[in-house]
Amino acid sequence: MTRDEIISRVSEKIRVLRAEVGYTQDKMADIIGISKKTLVQIEKGRAQAGWSTVVAIAALFRETETIQFLFGNEPLEVLETIAHEGTDYRKEKTLGGKVWWREVSRVGGFVMQQNILSQHYRILDQDDFRIFSSFEEKETMERLEEIAAEALKG
Numbered sequence: 001m002t003r004d005e006i007i008s009r010v011s012e013k014i015r016v017l018r019a020e021v022g023y024t025q026d027k028m029a030d031i032i033g034i035s036k037k038t039l040v041q042i043e044k045g046r047a048q049a050g051w052s053t054v055v056a057i058a059a060l061f062r063e064t065e066t067i068q069f070l071f072g073n074e075p076l077e078v079l080e081t082i083a084h085e086g087t088d089y090r091k092e093k094t095l096g097g098k099v100w101w102r103e104v105s106r107v108g109g110f111v112m113q114q115n116i117l118s119q120h121y122r123i124l125d126q127d128d129f130r131i132f133s134s135f136e137e138k139e140t141m142e143r144l145e146e147i148a149a150e151a152l153k154g
Contacts, residue, residue, distance in 0.1 A: 001118050001135060003051060003082050009070050010057055011048040014039070017057065017066040032056045055079055072100035072117040081120050081133040096128040105141065108148035112140055123147060 018028045029039040032053055041047035049057070058075040061067050071078045074094070097103070101113040101122075109126045114137075121140035122133040131147065134140045 001078070001082070001120065006079070006082060007048050007051060007054050010054045011042050012045075013066050013070060014049065014057070015043040017061055017064060018043075020064050020066050021061065031060060055083075070117070072115050074100070074115075077122070077130070077133065078115070078118045078120060081122075081135060092130045094122075094124060094128050094130050097122075097124065104137075105144060107144050108151055110144055110148050110151070112144045 014028075018025070021028075023031070025036050025039050025043075029036040032039075033056060034049075034053055038047065042049050058067055058071065058079055062075045067075050077092075077094075097111075097113045100115055100117060102116055103111055104114050104121065105112040110131075111124050112121060113124065114121050120133060120135045121137055122130050123140060123144050125131055132140065132143050134143075
């Protein structure tokens with residue numbers, strides 16, 4: 001999934017999301033930080049949301065059915081993966097991938113998983129901390145092998 005694909009998906013669902021939360025166009029525009037005119041243009045398909053608007057929507061409405069349908073139960077992880085382009089930018093405790101994830105590989109106590117909705121990959125350590133994520137399977141597999149090798153040395 002690319003940044004443009006995410007922008008397109010959220011733009012297409014913004015009206016559904018607004019209806020789900022029960023907001024008027026005025027209220028929704030105010031909450032996500034855009035003008036009502038811009039919101040109307042997005043809802044009518046005449047414009048797309050900007051990246052910062054998409055991030056705000058995903059963050060503010062991450063527990064709604066609409067956002068979870070688009071990204072799974074961890075929408076911010078999907079956006080972080082896109083924004084940071086697969087770098088090891090931080091460790092974050094996860095729930096271990098029991099619902100939205102399938103295991104791809106396990107090496108030396110580390111597990112590589114793929115999100116069934118967004119299709120992005122991540123590597124978790126033994127305590128379910130996310131230590132890497134990317135949309136590239138090969139890159140993630142290579143990083144898994146590197147991490148496992150480093151752990152054996154260290």
